[in-house]
Amino acid sequence: MTSRRNFLGILGASAAVPMLPPPFPTNDDLKPISAEWDMSWVDRVAKPHKVVFDAPSVDDGGGVWRSVLLRDEYKEVYGTLPDQIASVLVIRHSAIGLVMDHAFWADGKAGEMTETKGRDGEWATRNPVGPPAEDARPGAVKYTLPGFIADGGIVLACGLAFNNMVVGAYRREGVSREEARAEALTHMLPGVIMQPSGFFAVVRAQQAGCVLFNNG
Numbered sequence: 465m466t467s468r469r470n471f472l473g474i475l476g477a478s479a480a481v482p483m484l485p486p487p488f489p490t491n492d493d494l495k496p497i498s499a500e501w502d503m504s505w506v507d508r509v510a511k512p513h514k515v516v517f518d519a520p521s522v523d524d525g526g527g528v529w530r531s532v533l534l535r536d537e538y539k540e541v542y543g544t545l546p547d548q549i550a551s552v553l554v555i556r557h558s559a560i561g562l563v564m565d566h567a568f569w570a571d572g573k574a575g576e577m578t579e580t581k582g583r584d585g586e587w588a589t590r591n592p593v594g595p596p597a598e599d600a601r602p603g604a605v606k607y608t609l610p611g612f613i614a615d616g617g618i619v620l621a622c623g624l625a626f627n628n629m630v631v632g633a634y635r636r637e638g639v640s641r642e643e644a645r646a647e648a649l650t651h652m653l654p655g656v657i658m659q660p661s662g663f664f665a666v667v668r669a670q671q672a673g674c675v676l677f678n679n680g
Contacts, residue, residue, distance in 0.1 A: 492672050502657050505552070505618045509672040513538065514550040516669035519679045520557035520662070522578045525593040527553050527679045528562075529607045531617060546615065552669045553612065556622030556662020560629050562609065563621045563656045564648075566590045573633065594653065613655035620669075621652070622662030 496503045515534065519527030531551045538544040555562050561574040568574055568591070575587030582588045590597070596604040605611040613619055627645065634644035652658075659665040670676055 494668075494671070501660060503668075505620070505657055506668065506672050508616075508618060509550040509552065509669065509674060511550040512548050513544065514552070514669075514672070514674045515677055516552040516554060516666060516674040517677050517679055518662075518666050519553060519555050519559050519562075521679070522559050522562060522580050522592070523679055524580075525562070525607070527555065527559070528593045528609060528612055530677070530679065531612060532607055532615075535615075550618070550674070551612075551616075552618045552620065552665075552674055554620045554622070554659075554662050554665045554669065555656075556625050556665070558625075558629070560622055560625035562591060562593055563619065563626075563652055564591060564594075564630060565651045565653055566594050568630070568633065568651045569594075577629070591653075609653050609656070613653075619653075619656045620659045620662075620665040621656050622665070623658050624661045626652075626658065 492506065517527045517531050531553050535546050535549050535551060538549060539546065558578055561568065561578050570589055572587040572589050575581065575589060580588040580592060593609045595610050596608055609619055631641065631645045631648050634647045635641065666676065
């Protein structure tokens with residue numbers, strides 16, 4: 465599991481990877497035929513700089529803090545204003561629990577499922593990128609999903625992983641799968657946008673012109 469302390473090492477290793485041309489055309493004229501899926505985020509990607517972070521694992525919240533750091537570093541190096549950067553974070557596969565509130569994590573099952581431990585070494589009982597605790601250090605909200613979304617970040621959730629890994633946590637005797645899904649959605653962090661799947665979201669973002677960064 466990658467920590468913030470290892471970030472500089474990862475950055476150095478990835479520096480040797482050559483830049484590749486976008487695998488998809490950036491002329492975007494796709495229009496949804498159904499209102500079931502919110503695709504309005506695509507219009508928000510129309511900015512000079514755009515990137516999609518693919519986060520298939522919890523990775524100590526690496527997808528979030530890399531997204532935040534990228535904007536800060538563009539500002540430091542080029543003076544690029546945050547509103548000139550479109551940052552899309554796709555949370556899928558085993559990372560799907562990151563889009564859920566602290567109540568979902570409270571019993572430790574989400575921590576065990578994602579192999580995420582808290583400071584005490586036990587399975588995490590709080591979403592590591594959820595709303596910060598009251599005693600969190602100043603500025604901590606910046607590195608949370610609510611903070612990222614509030615600053616204009618786009619967070620997309622994998623519908624397949626949500627249905628397979630999250631909805632089941634709300635199934636109990638006498639509760640249908642539809643009812644469990646409705647209950648699960650009430651515990652999803654505000655501002656997260658559900659997509660049919662994570663790989664759909666990653667491909668769609670690239671079609672909209674985003675450079676892909678794979679968090680592994």
